Every structure is written in structure tokens, then in C-alpha cells.
Amino acid sequence: MRKKLLFNCSLILLVIASIFILSEFVSAQAYSPYYGGGFGISGFDLRYGSQMLIDMAVGWAEPFLQVTLGGYNYTGYLLFEKFLLFLLLMSMVYVAISKVPVFSGQKWVIWTIAIIVPLLSVRFLNFAWLNTIFLQYQLLGVALAGILPFIIYLFFVHSALAEYPVARKIAWIFFIVVYYGLWSTSEVENYGLIYFWTMIISFLFLLLDGTIHRYLDKQKWRDADISAVTSALARLDGEIRRLESATGIPEERRAIELKKLQKRRSDLQRRII
Secondary structure, eight states: OHHHHHHHHHHHHHHHHHHHHHHHHHHHGGGOSSSSSSSOSTTOOHHHHHHHHHHHHHHHHHHHHHHHHOTTSOOOTTHHHHHHHHHHHHHHHHHHHHTSGGGTTOHHHHHHHHHHHHHHHHHTOOHHHHHHHHHHHHHHHHHHHHHHHHHHHHHHHHHHTTTOHHHHHHHHHHHHHHHHHHHHHOSSHHHHHHHHHHHHHHHHHHHTHHHHHHHHHHHHHHHHHHHHHHHHHHHHHHHHHHHHHOSSOOHHHHHHHHHHHHHHHHHHHHHHO
């Protein structure tokens, strides 16, 4: 009954929101500076209507966010970034608080703390601290996006050219030449340093190509060996259970066979630990 009521309320709200958005979109066409000039149908300018909806949503939400996240001066500067930081901190605080035994089962208390703590943290952060925090995320994005092509190329070389060591070396040389060209033609020194160090790391991978390839092969064989050992352990456990429950076997002989199986089981367990 409760789920049905919740579904009906959600459906009604969805219909009302759809009607409201459609009416706003249609009414926005009356103020459009042109008809049929943008992307649309029968004179509807979809771009202008979408812009009107976005402006309406921003105009509605911005005063509330300025009051809650504005801090010392209620301005919209870095407001969206502060809101994202608030959501990030709220998620982390919620996860941390939910693991505290004293708050177990008290959702209202957990949510209250999860909202108030990041709200106080973000509200009084000055612009210097905000820029420091955002700079770290910018560096994280640059590092992840910068290393991703190298990782993709690394695994491509050692998978597609696994049986051709000469081809792998040629591929690394080509990669180094490309990054040397980027480094030598870069007009921005900071970007050039990224190209330079990527080139140096690629050169090291060229020199250690055989060692790296053997290590990757060893890891693949180790994963396959772990799967085989796991299957063998499962079979041994079945044999041990059958031997323990079997009838007509002398206890002395049963103990000897169980000892052998348990020793084999211990040896296999050491291979996967």
C-alpha cells in the first residue's frame, strides 16, 4: 500500500513537472528573437527554450545556495564548485558516521551530522583555500588523464605484440619519438615537462622491455595457477568430507588417508596465500 501511494505521488509530480516545463518552453517561444532560425520544429527554437529553462532553474536555486554556502559574503563566485565540494564532503561524512556503532540505525541523526558538518566546512572557506583545494583536483585530473594514454599503450604493446619483442621495441621507439616531437615543439614550459618525463619513462620501459614482459607473463600464469589451485582445493574438501562420512573403513586407515589429504590441502593453500 505504501509503495503504491509513493508511486502514485511520484507519477503525479512527474506529470505536473512535465506540464510546467512544457508550458515554460512554449511560452519562451513568444520571447524568442527569431523563429525557425535555430534547431527546432515548426518555429520552435529549442536552444532558446532550453536556455530559458536553465536560467529559470539557476535563478531559483542560486539565492538558496548563496545563503547556505556563501560564507562571509553572499556572492555567486565559485558557488557551483562549493556545492560540488559540499556534496563530496557530505558523502564522505555520511559513510564515516554510518560506521560508528553509537549511530547505528539512527538515520535521522546520521543525515543531520552528514549535512551540518560539510555545510560548516564549506560555508566559511575563503577563496584562497577554495583555490588550493580545486587546484589539487585539477592536478589529479591532469595526472589521471595524462597517464591513461601511457597505460593503454603499455598494455597494447605487451598484449598485441606479446610474441614479437622486436616489434615491441620499435613501438616504444616510435612512442618516444612522438613525445620528443611534442616536447621539442611545445611553447608552454609546463606542458613540455610532462612530455619530457613521459619520454624518459618510455625510454626506461624500452630498456626494461624484456623484464617487464616476463613479469606480466608471470602474473598471468600466477592468476591461472590460483584458479587451478582453488579448483583442486574444492575437490580435496569434497574428498575429505566423503572420507569422514564413509562407512566400513577402519579408523586407523581413515586417519592415515585424512592426514594425507589435509597435508595436500595445506600445501595448496600456501600457494595462494
